[in-house]
Amino acid sequence: IWAKVLSNIKENITQTSYSTWFLPASIHRIDDELKIVYIQSEKSFNVNILNGRYKKLLEDSVEAVLGSSYRVITKETTEYEKEGESLRSVPEPPAQTRLKNKDLITSGLNKQKLFNPRYTFDNFVVGNSNKYAQTAAMAVAESPSQAYNPLFIYGGSGLGKTHLMHAIGIYLLEHNPDLNVLYVSSEMFTNELIKALGDNKTREFKNKYRKVDVLLIDDIQFLEGKETTQEEFFYTFNTLYDLNKQIVISSDRPPNELVRLEDRLRSRFAWNLIASLSPADYETRVAILMKKAQNNKLEVTDDIYDVICLIAEKITDNIRELEGAFNRIISFSSLMHEKIDRNFAKRILKDIVVNGGDSVTPEKIKTVVSRHYNITVKDMESSTRQQTIAYPRQIAMYLCREMTDYSFEKIGNLFGNRHYSTVMHACEKVQKDMAKDDSLKHDIDQLKAKIEN
Numbered sequence: 001i002w003a004k005v006l007s008n009i010k011e012n013i014t015q016t017s018y019s020t021w022f023l024p025a026s027i028h029r030i031d032d033e034l035k036i037v038y039i040q041s042e043k044s045f046n047v048n049i050l051n052g053r054y055k056k057l058l059e060d061s062v063e064a065v066l067g068s069s070y071r072v073i074t075k076e077t078t079e080y081e082k083e084g085e086s087l088r089s090v091p092e093p094p095a096q097t098r099l100k101n102k103d104l105i106t107s108g109l110n111k112q113k114l115f116n117p118r119y120t121f122d123n124f125v126v127g128n129s130n131k132y133a134q135t136a137a138m139a140v141a142e143s144p145s146q147a148y149n150p151l152f153i154y155g156g157s158g159l160g161k162t163h164l165m166h167a168i169g170i171y172l173l174e175h176n177p178d179l180n181v182l183y184v185s186s187e188m189f190t191n192e193l194i195k196a197l198g199d200n201k202t203r204e205f206k207n208k209y210r211k212v213d214v215l216l217i218d219d220i221q222f223l224e225g226k227e228t229t230q231e232e233f234f235y236t237f238n239t240l241y242d243l244n245k246q247i248v249i250s251s252d253r254p255p256n257e258l259v260r261l262e263d264r265l266r267s268r269f270a271w272n273l274i275a276s277l278s279p280a281d282y283e284t285r286v287a288i289l290m291k292k293a294q295n296n297k298l299e300v301t302d303d304i305y306d307v308i309c310l311i312a313e314k315i316t317d318n319i320r321e322l323e324g325a326f327n328r329i330i331s332f333s334s335l336m337h338e339k340i341d342r343n344f345a346k347r348i349l350k351d352i353v354v355n356g357g358d359s360v361t362p363e364k365i366k367t368v369v370s371r372h373y374n375i376t377v378k379d380m381e382s383s384t385r386q387q388t389i390a391y392p393r394q395i396a397m398y399l400c401r402e403m404t405d406y407s408f409e410k411i412g413n414l415f416g417n418r419h420y421s422t423v424m425h426a427c428e429k430v431q432k433d434m435a436k437d438d439s440l441k442h443d444i445d446q447l448k449a450k451i452e453n
């Protein structure tokens with residue numbers, strides 16, 4: 001199976017990436033019941049890359065080979081070995097990989113829709129930035145269909161939308177295990193619909209959604225420009241709404257900015273409550289990391305508190321990255337048997353802290369590249385394929401990939417919601433072109449220098 005997956009992957013990325021990241025990896029085991037493929041690799045760095053940058057590619061390739069969708073989780077070989085023994089000393093792996101068999105919280109409706117047990121209201125730290133959304137979510141969880149319906153939660157990436165949606169689901173199931181609670185990302189909804197259309201099973205599809213008591217649909221912006229899916233969603237939405245079923249929707253933007261989402265769909269979102277999540281303030285960021293330390297049974301010494309403050313100072317607008325940085329420090333300290341303190345943290349985070357790595361943003365890249373090619377940032381984010389715009393766009397995508405740690409998917413979102421494979425293709429094209437064309441390489445080096453200053 002792995003060989004087939006590999007050959008699929010090979011077609012999609014450069015030879016170097018392929019041999020660096022994928023060749024040293026292999027399948028540890030496949031859990032057919034939970035639909036998870038466990039991958040192993042010797043190097044922790046590779047594990048991070050496979051879990052981050054290439055997760056989607058892995059999942060797509062596995063799906064292509066196995067014929068149905070699996071989650072792919074990569075861990076270090078030694079971690080699998082340790083797993084059988086004590087879990088105590090092992091640092092907490094990222095959220096996605098933390099689901100353990102016994103922890104799965106499933107809804108009666110569909111055993112495959114899982115809630116991350118970590119995403120509870122208890123674990124959600126409340127501050128000014130999220131108080132309103134948290135209160136609304138809590139109200140919906142306590143009295144579905146009665147408090148706010150539909151509830152629309154929006155906010156930038158990594159600010160807790162998915163966490164809140166899972167929290168609602170978990171709370172509902174804890175208090176009423178028989179309730180049909182369904183959480184789907186809009187991406188899952190789309191894929192499911194496409195599959196149903198292909199298999200002539202749209203009736204089943206419709207029926208399944210009709211049976212839902214509470215529908216939690218995440219990242220609705222993903223439906224932009226997908227007309228058939230929107231139509232089906234509209235139908236589902238109306239059906240459930242008419243039956244007085246609770247609907248919760250999340251998006252990275254407020255409804256009125258979902259420009260490419262059909263009008264009738266958009267206006268529906270104005271029916272009831274719209275709650276936003278904004279970046280957490282400093283105190284909340286510290287509180288989130290403290291909570292995390294506590295959940296990890298990590299004793300917060302003065303040194304660790306110092307490190308927490310350092311991270312909270314440096315990473316300001318994305319809680320996922322905030323947690324990621326903290327995770328990284330914990331993992332590295334146990335890996336290298338070093339004590340966590342400010343200096344250690346600075347070393348680990350040097351790309352963020354010392355080089356001021358966070359000053360390179362996709363916005364900056366877009367601005368510099370647009371200016372250089374005499375186009376506008378709007379052009380870059382538009383859907384036009386006109387070569388004078390498309391090529392600079394590809395270059396900007398490539399630079400985002402090179403200079404930030406955004407995933408292909410995230411970069412795609414930033415350039416007019418393009419598919420991650422489009423971004424992947426752009427990066428490889430620019431790389432190839434640079435190898436052939438010295439003047440292009442020179443241009444790009446200059447752009448890089450400009451962006452860094």
Ligand code: ADP
Nearest residue numbers: 123124125157158159160161162163288319320
């Ligand atoms: P989004 O869906 O908005 O992109 P997520 O819900 O996935 O963001 O949140 C990213 C990470 O940050 C998750 O691990 C989540 O648990 C954590 N997180 C976000 N907000 C909070 C909060 N207020 N308290 C604790 N953890 C949070």
Ligand code: MG
Nearest residue numbers: 161162163218
């Ligand atoms: Mg999310």
